[in-house]
Amino acid sequence: MFVAADDTDSMRGNCTTYLATEIIFDLIHNCNLDLIGPPRLVRLNPAIPWKTRGNGSLVMRFGKGKGKKTFIGEINGEPVYSFDDMEDWEPNKEMILERIKPLVGKYHDPEYSDPGIVVSEKRPSEEFYFLGVRRVVERDTIVAELERIGVVRYELGCGRGIIGCTCGMAWIPNDFTYELLSYRPQERWGTERIFDRDSVYVADHTISSSFNSWEDRSGRVAIVPATPCPVMYGFRGDDISDLIRGHDIIKTEPQSRWLVFLTNQGTDDHIIYDCPREEFIPNSSYSVKGIVKKVERIRGGHTFMTIDSEYGEVMCAAYEPSREFRHAIDWLTPGDKVEVLGELRESPRSLNIEKLHVLETVDEYEKISNPVC
Incomplete structure (x- = not known):
């Protein structure tokens, strides 16, 4: 049932x-x-x-x-x-x-x-x-x-x-991952979560089948939510026994329960590829290939990239929290060919970048001073 x-x-x-x-x-x-x-x-x-x-x-x-x-x-x-x-x-x-x-x-x-x-x-x-x-x-x-x-x-x-x-x-899990969710006692809901950052780092680097647990470049712990929900953390990976090993490594405040879920996270099932132009509408996620026209950063640290694509000009957005995307976009040059995966928002109409693939880059020429003879 x-x-x-x-x-x-x-x-x-x-x-x-x-x-x-x-x-x-x-x-x-x-x-x-x-x-x-x-x-x-x-x-x-x-x-x-x-x-x-x-x-x-x-x-x-x-x-x-x-x-x-x-x-x-x-x-x-x-x-x-x-x-x-x-x-x-x-x-x-x-x-x-x-x-x-x-x-x-x-x-x-x-x-x-x-x-x-x-x-x-x-x-x-x-x-x-x-x-x-x-x-x-x-x-x-x-x-x-x-x-x-x-x-x-x-x-x-x-x-x-x-x-x-x-x-x-209706989901038939042909492609899937797992997530181990641990929960706090009810009297702790809404209070600050207590956990050992170093233990999360060790779990992430010990359990090779895990993903999205720790960001090496920023040192950010990615498994602990900031909402008042009952979840202490969510540890994601491809193997149940590995996740349980990771759970034994991660040190936190007392937990009331934990459970492993089968999930479609990390499968990209939500991405629409080769979408007909007339069906390229907001409130869905797409793969869009195009040529970079311009890149600009605005106050607050948000970065916007405009690309020419089969859907016309598409503005792609990397907001301040997505630091790695913003730094990658800063290196792009008009003429580079990219593939952007993300959610198309209605207002302002933009593709919120979830993944970015650089397909081709153009040659850049820089004038240097003449040599001293």
Whole structure:
């Protein structure tokens, strides 16, 4: 049985991944169900204007497990395992939904989020994943698909969360990574996080399969959020056992739980390549190739680059926090050929640089003084 949750973040501290740990603990210990495969953290379109935090949908599958059992976390002092396979039996979806409703209501922030919960034996068509990760999806389209596959669902507010639920459930993980998320005790939510920077550096440089943990050039720790959410840190990589080793290395304040999620982070599934000109519209992410026309830096440290492309002139933006992009752009010269990957914003209309590839450079000539004979 698939269980999906989305848009349950709260300014009071809750996040959808934390809700997932509550659901998992309840259904395993109070309903005698097993977790089938790791829970899935599915990042959807990062260019959605109304997204909450990382625009991540959570998908879990429950049943009676069989086959290989993998240790993936610890909640309230109890180990969490996932199974590779399941018996030919499905739990009652109405019962599952009724158990989840109070958990959603407990953390609901009506001024900030519009939660959705979907419970289904069947998975939506895969096309909904690619719609959800690349485009703005209309609710009516989603409702029609949910009715087709026969789900039960729960909505609060405008019910926008069912869109993310559906698109997340539709993901078939052909390309994937993992993220180990650790959580703080509730009494610590909203307070300053305490952690040892050196231990993060050691974990990053010891665990070769990890990524986006530490920035060598700036010395910035990239795994610890700045929001009041329950997360202590998120350690990303390509191997579950490696992430658990890293978790043992990283030193922080006491944690209440931790769990490994299967994710689509780092896959670039959200990027649209070879987009027809008429479909090059804001609120999506694209790959754009072009010739550099000019580069300028404005007050505040933001850098803008204009390129000539098949979509006409496109302004590409690297804002102050993205220091490495700004320094790379400073070295570019009119005539250089580049590929820019990023999100197209509506106002000001610009491509917010996520990745930059320099494809070709032009020769530069500099006049020097005549030699002394």
